[in-house]
Amino acid sequence: MYAGNRRSHGLVRVLLLLATVLCATSARAGGDDPGSGPVWLVVTRDVFLEAVKPLAAKRAEDGFNTVVSTRPPAEALAGLKRPPAFLLLIGDEQPGRQEQPWYIPTNRRKLYRWRTVQKPDFASDALWGDFDGDLAPDIPVGRIPARTPEQLKLIVDKILKFEARVPTPEDLCLPIWVGAAGYNPALDSMTTMLLLNIIQTNAPSWARPWIISGDPPHPLCGWPEDQPAIFSSRLQQGGFMAVLMGHATARSFHSMRFYIRSFDDAVPRPVSIVYSVADVETRLLGDKPGPPTVILACSAGSFTEGQSCLAESLLLQPAGPVAAIGATTESHPLTNYFSGLCLLQQTGRGHETLGSIWLTAQRAAAVARDFVMEPMLVNVEGKPEEKMNVAALRRDQALMYALLGDPATRLFLPRELDATVEHSKGTWRWEARKPKGATRLYVGLRAAGLTLPTGGARTNKNTARKLFEQANDTFAFSRLAEFGADKAWKGVVDKEGTLRLVATAPGRIYAAAFVLKPPGSAGSR
Numbered sequence: 001m002y003a004g005n006r007r008s009h010g011l012v013r014v015l016l017l018l019a020t021v022l023c024a025t026s027a028r029a030g031g032d033d034p035g036s037g038p039v040w041l042v043v044t045r046d047v048f049l050e051a052v053k054p055l056a057a058k059r060a061e062d063g064f065n066t067v068v069s070t071r072p073p074a075e076a077l078a079g080l081k082r083p084p085a086f087l088l089l090i091g092d093e094q095p096g097r098q099e100q101p102w103y104i105p106t107n108r109r110k111l112y113r114w115r116t117v118q119k120p121d122f123a124s125d126a127l128w129g130d131f132d133g134d135l136a137p138d139i140p141v142g143r144i145p146a147r148t149p150e151q152l153k154l155i156v157d158k159i160l161k162f163e164a165r166v167p168t169p170e171d172l173c174l175p176i177w178v179g180a181a182g183y184n185p186a187l188d189s190m191t192t193m194l195l196l197n198i199i200q201t202n203a204p205s206w207a208r209p210w211i212i213s214g215d216p217p218h219p220l221c222g223w224p225e226d227q228p229a230i231f232s233s234r235l236q237q238g239g240f241m242a243v244l245m246g247h248a249t250a251r252s253f254h255s256m257r258f259y260i261r262s263f264d265d266a267v268p269r270p271v272s273i274v275y276s277v278a279d280v281e282t283r284l285l286g287d288k289p290g291p292p293t294v295i296l297a298c299s300a301g302s303f304t305e306g307q308s309c310l311a312e313s314l315l316l317q318p319a320g321p322v323a324a325i326g327a328t329t330e331s332h333p334l335t336n337y338f339s340g341l342c343l344l345q346q347t348g349r350g351h352e353t354l355g356s357i358w359l360t361a362q363r364a365a366a367v368a369r370d371f372v373m374e375p376m377l378v379n380v381e382g383k384p385e386e387k388m389n390v391a392a393l394r395r396d397q398a399l400m401y402a403l404l405g406d407p408a409t410r411l412f413l414p415r416e417l418d419a420t421v422e423h424s425k426g427t428w429r430w431e432a433r434k435p436k437g438a439t440r441l442y443v444g445l446r447a448a449g450l451t452l453p454t455g456g457a458r459t460n461k462n463t464a465r466k467l468f469e470q471a472n473d474t475f476a477f478s479r480l481a482e483f484g485a486d487k488a489w490k491g492v493v494d495k496e497g498t499l500r501l502v503a504t505a506p507g508r509i510y511a512a513a514f515v516l517k518p519p520g521s522a523g524s525r
Contacts, residue, residue, distance in 0.1 A: 179246025
């Protein structure tokens, strides 16, 4: 049985210093640590050893030195000759259930509270990745919160299926669901506009946003009661990542409150639009795993409860995301803003794994500044003292988010495609070099400018649905051509806009995007 799930940082640092002279007696896949190649460390229990073998074999094929240990996490880390690149915990955690064969401990940290009703501490798997005691993770840490070998097999199969497929341009989609802020009417009315501005200035040009808004007057709201179904459907179509931003509880994400009048209602009745565990379990019924999903909201990753949280439910559905990230306690809107902004900025910077992009984004968020948004968000939920301790908020942010899934999961973020564009006589001639193994090239064009229709859910159901589709179509790339490997990858475009070239190969995707403008600014990436 595992006991003592409170970690002493001093003890762990000592154990890590002694690691160079210790030999792990763990059960290992791939042999002893030879001292070369990144280490992928799994900490689990005997009941899961057989079910994890296919994933360990895949990570060995990926070039990792795979180590699977049944020791407690601190001992497993100390048993390595050098720190791992990734740590994956396989097993669940629930206070008082240490005797269970699935139990793998987490850590708990005192929370810097800005409301007196908040819980005093929170679960933090990320602390297992803090090797120098500075309360900032040094490596990505993930958890597969399985309680049975069957649950683990389901998730392992999802990961293997997700990574083995041939990507398509749909994998360059970024589904975003932004809920109503609910603080004041002015901030509520600005939320979607701010999101669009952030995407326009920070997202890579090859990305295709797809957005649901919790703002009824906005066309991206659509018909509110459709939102859970259309978000589930969008997950099944692919993407490199999905993000939900707003308010949440452990088992549901809140989008908005909407007033609906039916024939039987004398006055409009309020309806709360949420994406809940029930929605996940009834709508994600296929067998195609969705992209990793990040829930920037309170408590949606609270995996230590008796019931599955929203992030766990997403992970445990065969057609749910291949991994889900959520907070284990109440998170603050200011630090969530920085996490989302920095995550978006990292999407074009060459990350190949979920753990890499998430950890890098969190490190960037810890020092990011925004002198416009900070005054707007820092005190919107109250403050415990005369001045909010933003440094404490930032410290907790990196520790409170749980990555449920394998942090070494490969992302379908594109590598740069070697391509050029030249302007001549009112047209643009493009040419792309074929990457090794690439079998197909997709050519698309997004129209110049961003002009959204007007009107939203305060019209009527059918109009709201049409406006939603029209609004999201403004972000889309219309397909101009498609080439196989046996054709020359070159062509001509005679319209302004953003030209996107996407090449695909088994397990790989490449992209280049060019803004086509008149002479003097043509061909800019």
